[in-house]
Amino acid sequence: MKILVVDDVGYSRHFHTRLLQKFGYQTEIAETGPQALKLLERDLTINVVLTDLMMRDMDGVELFQRSQRISRIVDGRTAEPPAYILMTALRPGNDQSQQKDLDKIRMAKEIGFVDMLFKPIEPESLKATLETIKYASSRTQIDTTSALRKLSETIDNLIREKQHDNAGRFVDEIRQELERLEAFAAQLI
Numbered sequence: 001m002k003i004l005v006v007d008d009v010g011y012s013r014h015f016h017t018r019l020l021q022k023f024g025y026q027t028e029i030a031e032t033g034p035q036a037l038k039l040l041e042r043d044l045t046i047n048v049v050l051t052d053l054m055m056r057d058m059d060g061v062e063l064f065q066r067s068q069r070i071s072r073i074v075d076g077r078t079a080e081p082p083a084y085i086l087m088t089a090l091r092p093g094n095d096q097s098q099q100k101d102l103d104k105i106r107m108a109k110e111i112g113f114v115d116m117l118f119k120p121i122e123p124e125s126l127k128a129t130l131e132t133i134k135y136a137s138s139r140t141q142i143d144t145t146s147a148l149r150k151l152s153e154t155i156d157n158l159i160r161e162k163q164h165d166n167a168g169r170f171v172d173e174i175r176q177e178l179e180r181l182e183a184f185a186a187q188l189i
Helices: 010-022 033-042 060-067 096-111 123-138 144-160 164-188
Strands: 002-006 026-030 046-052 083-088 115-118
Touching: 002 010, 002 033, 010 026, 010 046, 010 123, 026 033, 033 046, 033 060, 046 060, 046 123, 060 083, 060 096, 083 096, 083 123, 096 115, 115 123, 144 164
Parallel strands: 002 026, 002 046, 046 083, 083 115
Antiparallel strands: none
């Protein structure tokens, strides 16, 4: 898994990069949001972006939003967008001068950041978040859209051809398969 570290503070970039490498991850670094966007445009193997919230030219939330417009096509297939982790030294409190930044933290949670970690980052918290991302991305994605399209085409053909007997058998088989799927889903609850 390759991780892009985005932070305008050199020490922070270096510290987090070394920590990630210690965990066994490949890393890339960017000092600014625009640099990160350029890296994300040309390196489609980046799986995770660890970004600071407050940076000079583009904050972490804006980086996330602008990166969602990047076309990620590899060998004719669309590559998954990277997961985003927000890091910040800002602590929620009653300070009204920080309200705009606190609103950014709330927005980050709403728009799809996987996690938010407070600086100084606890190494075990970062490691746990990355393990969760790795596990989720390693799970096989099933193309249910194509399966449903094929099912719909089969039903259309049965109706068009007026194959009542085959339609009845098909309904019975679908019911059996749905019962299997419902039993499996019930195990997860």
